[in-house]
Amino acid sequence: MLVVRSTSWLLKTRTNPITLLRQRICAEAPQPTTAAFTVGNVREKWKARFQTENIPEADTSILNILAHVLRLPSPADVRKSQDVVLNETQLVKVDELCECRLARMPIQYIIREWEFRDLTLKMVPPVFIPRPETEELVELILQQIPQKPMNFLEIGCGSGAVALSILKHAPQASGIAIDQSKLACELTLENARSLGLSENLRIFRHKVTDTLPEEIKERKFDMIVSNPPYVPSQQLLQLEPEIKVYEDMRALDGGPDGLTVIKAILEIAGRHLNVEGILWLEVDSSHPPLIEQFLEDKGPTLGLKYVCSYKDLFRKERFVEVSKV
Template sequence: MDLASLKEKELTPNELEKLDMLCECRLSRMPVQYIIKEWDFRDITLKLVPPVFVPRPETEILVDFVLKRISSANLDSCKILEVGCGSGAISLALLHACNKIKALAIDTNIHACELTLENAKNLGLQSQLTVVHGTLLEDATIKVSADEKIPDLNKETFDFIVSNPPYVPTKEVFKLMPEIKLYEDVRALDGGNDGLKVIKPLLNYAANALKPGGRLFMEIDPAHSEYIQFFTAKYTNLNLKYEHTYKDFCNKDRFVEVLKLG
C-alpha cells in the first residue's frame, strides 16, 4: 500500500544512489536480511549483521512448541538455556511471549553474543536474559570465556533447554546457496561428518542439566530423528526419554522433544 501511494514520486539522486548500492549487494547474493539490517521473527524485530546466522521462519514453530509446553507445565517461573543463540531469536521470542521466563543464552561466536544482547536491549528484555560467550564441548561440558563471571554452567539446572544447533553434514555445507555459504557463519551450520557434532554432546549435557521433568527441544535434520530415538533408548542411564518429532512447513521431521525422567 505504501508503494502504491508513491507511484508518482521521483527518486532523488541520493535515493537512486542508495538503491543502486542495495541492488549491487543483492546481485552479489547478500541475503536481504543483511542488506536491510533487520528481520522479523515471530512478533519481534531483530537487528541482523553478517555473519551472524539469519533466523529461519520454520524456527518460529520451535518457539511455539516450547511455549505450549511451558503453558501446560504450570510453572510459577521457568529457567531456560539456549545453546547457540545467534541473533537471540529463540530466547527473545520466548521472553517476549512469556514474562515468567528467565533465559540464559550461549554462543561460541562473540559477535553473536553481542548482537543478542543488543537485540535484547532494543526489545527491553535485557533484565530477563543473561548472554554468555561459551562453547559446548565434545565431552558435554560448557567452556566459557575467562572474563565471564557467572555460575558454573556445568552445575546449573534448567526447566528447558532449547537449541537450533549446527546440523548440516559437512559435505552438504558447500552445496548450500551462495547467500548462505558466502555470508553466514559456517560454524552455525556445519554439524560435522554426520551432522551430529553438537547434537550428541547436547543430549549428554541435557541429561545432567535438565531438572526432572525438564525438556530439551532441538531443531534437527530430518535424518536425525531416528538416531535420537536410538540414542535415548540405548543409554538408559541418562534418564532421557524421546517424546516426539514435529514437522516443519514442508512436512519434514524438523524438531525433536526429549524428556528428562525423574
C-alpha cells in the first residue's frame, strides 16, 4: 500500500506542487520488472486481449506482429525468442499494430507484406489479399505448365501473386496482367520489380467485361488464369469485417449468382485462347456444375470444353479447368 507522507516539502520549491506530488507517488509506486516486457509476456498479454475481443486467429495475429516488429524471418522464430526484452520503441510499435488488429484490420495490411508460396509480396489496402486456396491453384498450374516458351494472361491480378509465381517457376513464360484497380496494377508492378520479374510482365488497367484492352485485343494466349470476383452480391454483407470493411468489394462481388465476371472471362477465353490452350478459374464451390452446364450450352459456340474441377484443402470444389478446342 502506498502512503503519501507529509506534504510540507511542497512549500520549499517553486515547482508546481501537483507535479511534484505526482513525481513522488510515481517514484514510490512499484515499477514493472524488465520481465514484463519480454516477448513471451507481451505475446501472452495481447493474445489474451485478442481472445477477449473475439479477434480471429489471436495467437497467429500477435506472432506475425511480433515477428514484424522484431524483424524476425518468420512468426515461428518468435517462439524461439520468448526471453528477449523489447525496448520502448518496439513496445510502442507492437501496441500500435495490435490496436489496428483490434479494429479488425487484416494482419496482411497491418504488417504490409505477406508470404505467398515462396514469394514475399507487399500488401496495400484495399488491394485483394491472396488466400491459401490460391496457392493451390498455382500449384495445379505449375504441375501442368510446359517448360518451354509460352504466354499467359491473368485477369484480376491484385497484388500480382499468381502471375509472379508463374513467372518465377516458369522463366520461359511471359505474362500480361489486367485489373480494374489502378492501385492493384501499381502494386503488381512494384512487387514484380522487387522480385526481379518485371521484364516478362506487362500490366494494364482494365475493367473486366468480355473484352480486353485495346493494346492486346488481337492477342492469343496459351493460358488464361483468374481468381475472379465470385461471391454472390447478397452474401457480401455476411463476410467478416476484415473483408467487407477493408478489402475492395469490386474484387469480391460476382453479381447475383456470383457468375457475372466468370461468364465474361469464358467469353474472353473463347476468343483469345490458342487451340489446346487452358483456362484456369478459382470459383465458389457451388459453381463448377453451373459452369459445366453453361459450357454445354455455349461451349460449342465459344470453342471451349469443360475439363474438370479440383478440390481445395478444405475438400471443396474450388478450381475449374477449361480447354480450347
